[in-house]
Amino acid sequence: MMKIDIAHILPDIKSLPPFPEVTQKVITTLDDPEVGIQELVEIVQYDPNLTANILKMSNSAYFGFPREVHSLNQALLYLGTQNLFKIIIASGATRLYGRCCNGYILDQGELWRHSVSTAVMASVISRWLGVPDGALLFTAALLHDIGKLVLDYYVHDAFTEIMALVKEGNYAFQEAERAVIGIDHAAVGGEIARQWNFPDKIRLAIAYHHLESPEALKNDLALLVYLADLLVIILGANLGVDGLAYRGHPWVMKHFGLRVRHLEQLLALFWPEMQKAQEFFNLDFRV
């Protein structure tokens, strides 16, 4: 197969279903400390679809508020800025992920389930480590595999060669993507984030989530997304043909002071959290 580069893939990125305008606007403000709940309200209040999603999520077990939430104002009061960010971005992303990936052999909805699982796992890990469990990490985790939507077509064509490297050559899946196609799904994801004007922190966490760049080692957001993704992969749900063919890097464990027993504790904490997060799969994605 002839190898390709980022430039070759740009038309494919342009043909992706666009993020809803509201979500796009909200993501670009994610890393802006000046943006408060009032600004977010102004952006979302004219979108009945988004309002419905906010109410639905406010009453979900995931956020677990003590009383039923009936109005947008009440919801915003309970949720706070970071959780509001999470719901708006998840509502936009669900539209993007609503298709199957034949190259990766993922049925419709499986990449979305994997993405939500990774975001939930990232929250569990950050709370466990005592680092901020904010919308920035949630978004990076939710969108980390966005590149698969575009690379899918190329993986489909290069399937036999990629699988041969994974099975016989001891290549991790994204290493095999690079060796055969010339580019991997993390780099493609980074490029999508660039085209869509995501904040740099999100873009880099997506691009580095398999820790292929030395820069990744200094990027805590990328390391957390990597670990959350890896733990979800280890568990085995909603995986495609790439399955568990990814590398565990021991120094990430050292970096966060973790041992295998801690990983087991994180998995035990994750599973009930994931049960509570089912409402994410009922988000409405009409625009």
Place this chain on the structure above:
Amino acid sequence: MQITVGVADMQVTNNPQAVLVTHSLGSCMGVAVYDPQVRVGGILHYMLPEASLDGNKSTEKPLMFADTGIPLLFKECYRYGAVKSRMIVKIAGGSQIMDSGCFFNIGKRNYAALRKIFLRNNVLIKNEDIGGFSPRTLYLQISTGKVWVKITGEGEKLL
């Protein structure tokens, strides 16, 4: 009729129409047991080796762990008339990521925990499909006791 066994869950039945199925076995283990005389079978899908990991979870979610889940699977089969000496045991799962050390080897630890429990209780494993990089789906047909696994991108394999 397919009956799905969730993660950290089990199903036991003697309904001859039933096929038990559990999806998404990564590092998790699927344990399929069957007594051909009374045609009772069950599948347990556990996530982690030992309940001592978290005191609360073991009482709340005993099926999450090998050491609390496996005894419950056998006991539930006995309620339907199964006898331990007749029971056929087949297992699948325990996949691993690429791990140069022993930092992420939850799949191996899950398998080791099961071997330890079975050894202590004189239970033999008739057949197994363990390890590798692929997630599996495990099936048990109650009318025949037939057990098979499905691997994404590879198709089905009889156990």
